[in-house]
Amino acid sequence: MNHRPLPPTLPETDRTRHRRMRERGTVDRAALEAILDAGFLCHVGVVVDGHPMVVPTVYGSDGQNLYFHGSVASRSLVAAPDTTVCVTVTHVDGLVLARSVFEHGVNYRSAMIYGTPRLLTDPEEKLAGLRCLTEHATPGQWDYARRPNRKELAATALLALPLDEASVKIRTGAPDDGDGPDAELGLWAGVLPLATSFGAPEPDPALTDGIPAPPHITGRSGTRLGGQEHGNARVSDRPSAGAGAG
Numbered sequence: 545m546n547h548r549p550l551p552p553t554l555p556e557t558d559r560t561r562h563r564r565m566r567e568r569g570t571v572d573r574a575a576l577e578a579i580l581d582a583g584f585l586c587h588v589g590v591v592v593d594g595h596p597m598v599v600p601t602v603y604g605s606d607g608q609n610l611y612f613h614g615s616v617a618s619r620s621l622v623a624a625p626d627t628t629v630c631v632t633v634t635h636v637d638g639l640v641l642a643r644s645v646f647e648h649g650v651n652y653r654s655a656m657i658y659g660t661p662r663l664l665t666d667p668e669e670k671l672a673g674l675r676c677l678t679e680h681a682t683p684g685q686w687d688y689a690r691r692p693n694r695k696e697l698a699a700t701a702l703l704a705l706p707l708d709e710a711s712v713k714i715r716t717g718a719p720d721d722g723d724g725p726d727a728e729l730g731l732w733a734g735v736l737p738l739a740t741s742f743g744a745p746e747p748d749p750a751l752t753d754g755i756p757a758p759p760h761i762t763g764r765s766g767t768r769l770g771g772q773e774h775g776n777a778r779v780s781d782r783p784s785a786g787a788g789a790g
């Protein structure tokens with residue numbers, strides 16, 4: 545895979561320039577990478593036969609490209625290399641419960657990536673992309689599981705979307721009406737944190753007795769997926785603007 549040096553700042557384009565709640569946006573590439581590293585599920589938005597389709601799918605990222613895959617028969621994957629796609633990755637960190645309904649919101653980290661994905665056809669490049677995708681979701685699994693054979697590779701479409709044009713938006717902290725007139729209402733307000741964590745591994749009922757779950761799987765049990773500290777540590781620095789999570 546080609547590794548080009550990417551600028552530490554995300555270039556602002558007409559598509560990626562934040563218009564609402566600009567102060568929640570950042571052009572720091574490290575913030576984009578942190579959001580991508582923290583998850584493995586994205587939504588691919590693509591126009592197929594004139595209609596928008598938003599497809600949830602797993603991804604891997606190596607800092608240069610976002611890889612996503614599926615069946616060669618997948619309509620969205622067939623259409624994607626011929627058109628601009630928009631991929632989103634979202635982490636919800638909590639519900640922001642304000643005194644007024646108007647000021648309710650969500651603490652989140654989200655990224656949107658625009659571009660035209662490339663269909664990988666070179667077997668070596670394809671294997672490297674699939675490795676990235678597999679290891680991104682479950683580190684250690686590429687070396688543990690049986691790798692794709694030629695037939696399976698041929699049945700798999702793998703796309704690489706360059707991480708050149710992307711935007712990041714992050715909200716943290718408490719509700720925004722703590723210093724407004726509604727603070728006098730005597731209502732509770734704050735953040736209800738939300739986190740996704742891995743449970744205990746559940747063995748396949750068809751598993752032959754005596755095959756233990758490997759440490760790279762058991763070790764994740766009880767850990768949080770791409771978590772960040774909850775709480776109201778950093779209060780949003782914008783003046784109250786209302787109307788949803790913005």
Ligand SMILES: Cc1cc2nc3c(=O)[nH]c(=O)nc-3n(C[C@H](O)[C@H](O)[C@H](O)COP(=O)(O)OP(=O)(O)OC[C@H]3O[C@@H](n4cnc5c(N)ncnc54)[C@H](O)[C@@H]3O)c2cc1C
Pocket residue numbers: 559560561562563564565634635636650652653654655656710711712713787788789790
């Ligand atoms: C979990 C979650 C829940 C949300 N709920 C609401 C809600 O209920 N109501 C609401 O108004 N907004 C909500 N937002 C924020 C929403 O995603 C948009 O940022 C906001 O609505 C502005 O939309 P716009 O169409 O005006 O975009 P603009 O600000 O015009 O978008 C311009 C460009 O900014 C970038 N951009 C915009 N939003 C995001 C984003 N979230 N992440 C990364 N890049 C972005 C894109 O590149 C986009 O093309 C939520 C966000 C998240 C992650």
